Amino acid sequence: MSESQSHSATVAERPEGWNRPVLIQPSGDGELLEVAMGPHHPSTHGVFRMDVALDGERVIRLKPVFGYLHRNHEKIAEGISYLGSMPYTDRLDYICPITNNWAYALAVEKLTGQEVPERAEYLRVILGELTRFQNHASSIGFLIQEMGASGTPLMYAFREREKILDLFEKLTGARMMVNYMRFGGCRVDASPAWLDATRKVVAGLPQFVDEFDRLLSSNEILMARTQGVGVLKADLAVNAGVTGPMLRASGVNYDIRKVDGYGIYNRFNFRVPLGDHGDVYDRFMIRLLEMRESITILTQALKDIPSGPIMDPKARLRGFRPKPGEAYGRIEAPKGELGFYLISDGGPNPYRYRIRPPSLINLTVLEDMCLGHDVADVVLIFGSVDIVLGEVDR
Amino acid sequence: MVDEGLKIELGKQGIFVTTIEELYNWGRRNSVWPMQFGLACCAIEMIATTMARYDLARFGAEVFRPSPRQADLMIVSGTVTKKMAPQVVRLYNQMAEPRYVIAMGACAISGGPFKQGYNVLKGIDRYIPVDVHIPGCPPRPEALLQAFMTLQKKIDGQPLTGEDRPRHLNSEAQGVFPVPVQGEHDLEPTSNPGVWPVPVVIRS
Amino acid sequence: MKTVEEIKAAIEAAVPGAGVEIVMNPSVSGQHSLRLAPSCAIDVAKFLRDDAELALDFLSNVTGIDWPDKEITEKVKVTRPVSKTVEGVEKTVEEVVEETRKRLEPGCLEAVYHLYSVAKKFGPVVLRMRTIDRTDQVELPSLTPIWRSAEFQEREVFDLYGIVFTGHPDLRRLLMWDAFKDHPMRRDYREPDDFEYEPTAHDDVLKRAQEHQTPTGQPGSGAGQ
Numbered sequence: 106m107s108e109s110q111s112h113s114a115t116v117a118e119r120p121e122g123w124n125r126p127v128l129i130q131p132s133g134d135g136e137l138l139e140v141a142m143g144p145h146h147p148s149t150h151g152v153f154r155m156d157v158a159l160d161g162e163r164v165i166r167l168k169p170v171f172g173y174l175h176r177n178h179e180k181i182a183e184g185i186s187y188l189g190s191m192p193y194t195d196r197l198d199y200i201c202p203i204t205n206n207w208a209y210a211l212a213v214e215k216l217t218g219q220e221v222p223e224r225a226e227y228l229r230v231i232l233g234e235l236t237r238f239q240n241h242a243s244s245i246g247f248l249i250q251e252m253g254a255s256g257t258p259l260m261y262a263f264r265e266r267e268k269i270l271d272l273f274e275k276l277t278g279a280r281m282m283v284n285y286m287r288f289g290g291c292r293v294d295a296s297p298a299w300l301d302a303t304r305k306v307v308a309g310l311p312q313f314v315d316e317f318d319r320l321l322s323s324n325e326i327l328m329a330r331t332q333g334v335g336v337l338k339a340d341l342a343v344n345a346g347v348t349g350p351m352l353r354a355s356g357v358n359y360d361i362r363k364v365d366g367y368g369i370y371n372r373f374n375f376r377v378p379l380g381d382h383g384d385v386y387d388r389f390m391i392r393l394l395e396m397r398e399s400i401t402i403l404t405q406a407l408k409d410i411p412s413g414p415i416m417d418p419k420a421r422l423r424g425f426r427p428k429p430g431e432a433y434g435r436i437e438a439p440k441g442e443l444g445f446y447l448i449s450d451g452g453p454n455p456y457r458y459r460i461r462p463p464s465l466i467n468l469t470v471l472e473d474m475c476l477g478h479d480v481a482d483v484v485l486i487f488g489s490v491d492i493v494l495g496e497v498d499r
Numbered sequence: 500m501v502d503e504g505l506k507i508e509l510g511k512q513g514i515f516v517t518t519i520e521e522l523y524n525w526g527r528r529n530s531v532w533p534m535q536f537g538l539a540c541c542a543i544e545m546i547a548t549t550m551a552r553y554d555l556a557r558f559g560a561e562v563f564r565p566s567p568r569q570a571d572l573m574i575v576s577g578t579v580t581k582k583m584a585p586q587v588v589r590l591y592n593q594m595a596e597p598r599y600v601i602a603m604g605a606c607a608i609s610g611g612p613f614k615q616g617y618n619v620l621k622g623i624d625r626y627i628p629v630d631v632h633i634p635g636c637p638p639r640p641e642a643l644l645q646a647f648m649t650l651q652k653k654i655d656g657q658p659l660t661g662e663d664r665p666r667h668l669n670s671e672a673q674g675v676f677p678v679p680v681q682g683e684h685d686l687e688p689t690s691n692p693g694v695w696p697v698p699v700v701i702r703s
Numbered sequence: 704m705k706t707v708e709e710i711k712a713a714i715e716a717a718v719p720g721a722g723v724e725i726v727m728n729p730s731v732s733g734q735h736s737l738r739l740a741p742s743c744a745i746d747v748a749k750f751l752r753d754d755a756e757l758a759l760d761f762l763s764n765v766t767g768i769d770w771p772d773k774e775i776t777e778k779v780k781v782t783r784p785v786s787k788t789v790e791g792v793e794k795t796v797e798e799v800v801e802e803t804r805k806r807l808e809p810g811c812l813e814a815v816y817h818l819y820s821v822a823k824k825f826g827p828v829v830l831r832m833r834t835i836d837r838t839d840q841v842e843l844p845s846l847t848p849i850w851r852s853a854e855f856q857e858r859e860v861f862d863l864y865g866i867v868f869t870g871h872p873d874l875r876r877l878l879m880w881d882a883f884k885d886h887p888m889r890r891d892y893r894e895p896d897d898f899e900y901e902p903t904a905h906d907d908v909l910k911r912a913q914e915h916q917t918p919t920g921q922p923g924s925g926a927g928q
Contacts, residue, residue: 124851125872144586145536147565152538152583171855172878173583174539177616180888184615193612199540218731263550281540281637343760343821346852359821430730433764433817433827446766446817449730461764461817466852495539498878582880617887617894618879683884685895 124344126473131160140480144173148251148484151494155471155483162479167472171465174498182458187213187288187425190458195282197460198496200243203236203273204438206286211367212434212445213288217427219417225290226369227410231303232273232285234399234406238310239266240439241350241392241399242317248389248488249321252330258321265313268306275299288425289417300407307403314396322390331385335474335486338383346466349441350395351490354380354387361437372409373402385489392491426453440464440491460499464492520659527597528654529559531647534570534594539577541604544637553640558647567593572650574643575629578606578613579620581686588678591627596667596674599654601646602629605636612636625690627676705757707735710828713757717750718743726831736815736829741843744832745870748849751818751828759828762850764817767860771837771890772810779804810837812866816846816853834866837889845871863888 131137143154152173158166178197182190194209195202207229214221221229243266246259270280276299277283277292285292295303321327337347342355352359360377362370378394380387429451435444441463448457467490475483501516509516537545549555549563564570567590579587591600602623605611610621623629630653633646657665666672673693679686690697705713711723714737722740739747751759779802784795812834819826834841845868847853857868858877865886868874876883885892896911 121848124848144583145590147535151542172618172876172880173580173586174578175580175582175618175878176539176578176613177618177887178613180617181613181615196540196612199543215732216730260551263547264552267547267550267552280639281543341851344851345854346762346850357821359824364824428730430728430732431734432728432730432732433734433829435763442763444764444817446764446815448768457766457768459764459766465855469852469854615894617892621897681880681882683882685897689895689897 124341126476129163129165129477131163131165133160135160137165142483143170148247148488150247150488150492153492153494153497155487157475157480157483159480162481164475164478164480164483167475167483169468169471171498174494176495176499178499179458179460183454183456186453187427187455188422190455191286192282192284195284196495197462197499198438198440198443198464198493199281200493201236201240201439202281202283203232203285204436204443206284207233208434208436208438208443209445210286210288211436212432212447213427215434216430216432216447216449217288219289219420221290221368221417222414223369223411224294224413225415227406228291228295228415229286229368230370230373230406231403231410232276234402235269235272235303237439238396238399238403239269241396242266242313244439244491245317245321245389245392248385248485248491249327251484251488252327258317261313261317261320265310268309272299272303272306275302287416287420287422289420291415294415300410303403304407307400307407310400310403311397314393314400318393322393327389328386330482331389331485331489333382333384334478334482335385335489336383337470337474341470341473342383345469347441347470348463349437349439349467349491350388350391351441351467353377354391355383356380361435361442365435367434367436373405375402385485388489388491424453426451431457435461438463440493440496441467443496460496462496462499464490464494465497468492468497521655523659524655524657528651530561531559531571531599531650531654532569533560533563533572533574534567534590535563535565536573536590537576538579538583539606541576541606541637544640545574545576545603545643548640548643553644555644555647558644558651560647567591568595570594571597572599572601574601574603575607575623576603576637578611579623580616580618581620581681582618584620584623584626584686585678585681587623588626588676592675592678597665599630599650600627601631601633601643601650603633603643603646604638605634608632608634620686622695625695626679627691628694705825707737710757711737713754714747714750717754718746721747723747734827734829736831738831738833741832741834744830744844744846745849748830748846752849756823757828758820758822759818759826760850761819761821761826762816762846762852763819763827764815765853765856765860766815766817767864767866767888768813768815769837769864769889770810770813773808774805775808776803776805778802811835812837812841812864814843814857814860814866837865841865842867842869844869845874847871862886865889 137158137160139158141154141156144152154170156168157164178193194205197205242262246262249258250256273283274280276295277285337355339355339357342352343357356379358377358379375398378391380391427449429449431448433444433446435442443463444461446459447455450456474486506516573591602608607623610619613619614621631646631650633642635642707725711725714721714723721743724738726736726738728735751757780799782797783800784797786793786795814832816830818828832843834843843866845857847857855877857871858874860866861868861874862876862878863886
């Protein structure tokens with residue numbers, strides 16, 4: 106496709122420092138006002154701090170500060186077994202626990218070469234797409250709340266999220282921290298009653314997306330505040346390692362579900378929405394369109410799910426010692442590319458356990474997008490990146 | 500003290516008998532305004548509690564104030580890391596009395612699943628006094644509602660005079676808690692001995 | 704789809720004198736890596752990004768690994784002069800004797816880069832670079848000028864492991880506070896002793912917890928006093 110080719114063809118001829126932020130000169134020679142936005146801040150994304158230097162209302166410099174939720178997941182994982190780390194992966198991106206579990210299970214299956222039975226793959230896809238749906242709905246809800254619409258779209262989004270969390274609770278026993286995936290399959294099988302309940306919920310989702318769309322997409326205030334704000338060009342996005350809806354909003358056709366074809370995603374017929382401008386409005390629209398594509402995948406998966414076992418019969422959960430080696434496995438999580446890099450030395454604990462956090466790497470370009478804008482736009486741009494601090498700091 | 504039966508009879512006639520203490524505490528407990536203070540995963544369950552399904556507003560927590568000066572309650576929801584701990588204590592110092600703390604989730608009580616971490620503070624009650632602890636990881640929204648009701652019962656039981664009176668009526672009570680400093684290897688001091696007595700284990 | 708050998712050949716053709724070697728990966732994943740000598744890393748990285756066929760324009764992941772010093776005990780056959788009596792006469796004879804020797808294999812720190820190609824849609828290509836040792840020679844060239852996504856990840860590797868990336872635009876700690884002195888993810892890091900009563904303590908945790916306990920029958924002062 107010409108879009109994906111053009112961004113890298115001209116990178117070689119760029120001068121040194123093309124991928125650094127373009128600094129702005131302050132007007133006049135007064136002092137800059139330095140504001141620390143965070144770590145305790147009304148925007149609901151968690152404990153994150155941005156040190157901004159302002160010239161009046163314009164942002165001249167922005168430095169993010171991380172580490173306020175650094176919970177040492179990687180160090181703890183070196184001391185417990187492979188399966189013992191599975192509940193910790195739930196707490197990484199705590200709005201989408203299922204996809205975190207899936208990424209870890211996929212990385213371990215790449216390391217050991219285990220096969221996953223078909224029914225388990227379908228269950229993974231169903232739960233993964235339900236997670237993606239409620240994540241995008243919540244993300245849009247939080248973004249609109251930061252814009253000032255104190256709570257109403259968020260209430261609608263959380264109403265659907267509660268329906269989906271009820272399904273998770275019926276199946277796995279927990280609303281949020283489900284701990285559902287295992288190396289070689291899933292933990293619990295879904296009963297026909299659960300599948301019927303899911304079909305009913307999924308049948309009601311298009312109406313919700315239409316309602317959300319009608320409420321928000323052509324809203325005057327939304328369009329005035331988000332169009333042209335926080336523009337990210339495609340070549341900088343690829344060079345900075347940005348993935349997920351943020352990358353596709355800049356026009357780059359890279360969805361790991363289509364590129365890697367992990368699981369059984371190549372059986373489903375779905376489209377990948379792309380944006381034109383790379384601004385906040387595009388990111389919002391991409392998430393809305395991806396919600397519709399998730400519904401498409403869900404209806405197909407719920408129709409075709411076969412019966413069968415849900416765990417690889419050769420899998421051993423006790424005394425699990427993979428052979429020495431390493432593997433990097435990644436999936437298209439709702440926030441971007443979530444990858445796990447595991448090094449095994451033949452023991453029961455991993456030698457090195459590394460998480461590639463999409464939220465942290467998507468924040469690399471936060472400074473680029475915010476320079477020159479007003480401080481009120483910083484909150485919106487930051488909200489459109491859609492981060493979760495549990496993943497940024499691990 | 501008026502007999503309960505008499506109170507009810509009078510109440511049917513439109514005459515209410517009460518004590519100043521009951522009235523004072525009734526007003527306080529029905530309008531506890533929490534501070535927006537979500538740290539980690541428990542924050543999402545806290546937000547779900549304020550949403551339409553498990554409405555927290557009907558208990559009096561009508562608005563979540565972003566500023567600590569205007570809030571009565573700090574719900575510490577999520578893991579407190581050593582990098583964040585000085586900020587938590589500073590925010591607590593900035594809240595005006597009467598103020599309460601709910602430690603929501605295993606991480607705020609004692610470090611939770613991340614207890615072995617080098618950057619994890621093993622419980623927020625090492626530096627500030629906590630009124631209600633909610634176990635769970637994360638606790639269900641109903642658990643947060645029950646904790647809220649427990650806090651309301653606690654406020655109901657606070658007398659106006661005497662030994663057990665709350666801090667805001669006691670001029671000798673400690674108002675400002677010392678803020679820990681981030682040292683070279685750890686926080687200094689590691690805990691506040693006035694608030695958290697270090698447990699003594701006697702081996703037999 | 705290029706194999707590791709083809710990529711190595713392409714690098715050696717484009718960047719003469721590049722020190723590249725293949726590190727095979729024994730696991731089923733088949734993700735073999737290329738170890739680069741730090742002196743040629745920037746040129747190799749520029750070639751990998753700008754080459755028309757490879758077009759590895761996307762740096763996905765930067766990882767730090769700690770390989771601590773290893774004490775290796777091995778049996779070595781050496782020839783030693785030994786005095787023996789041969790036919791009643793004392794002589795010094797050269798004989799082959801087996802002795803056990805202990806040697807310290809110095810450890811190092813390693814940085815691993817996972818590269819993908821968004822334009823050509825393939826990957827991962829894994830690059831590795833090792834420092835000379837773990838104590839004072841811990842510099843590696845930073846690949847941030849070539850791939851911006853390394854900016855925060857290299858800062859994190861510096862914070863948690865101590866590898867100093869030369870050429871990084873802003874090398875400071877990322878996750879720990881600035882006054883912090885240790886590098887926590889290293890294998891020899893000892894966590895600070897926050898006393899916490901541990902109900903089922905064992906091994907190292909039990910030893911530390913015992914230091915805080917009072918002996919039988921005497922109510923004593925608690926920890927740290």
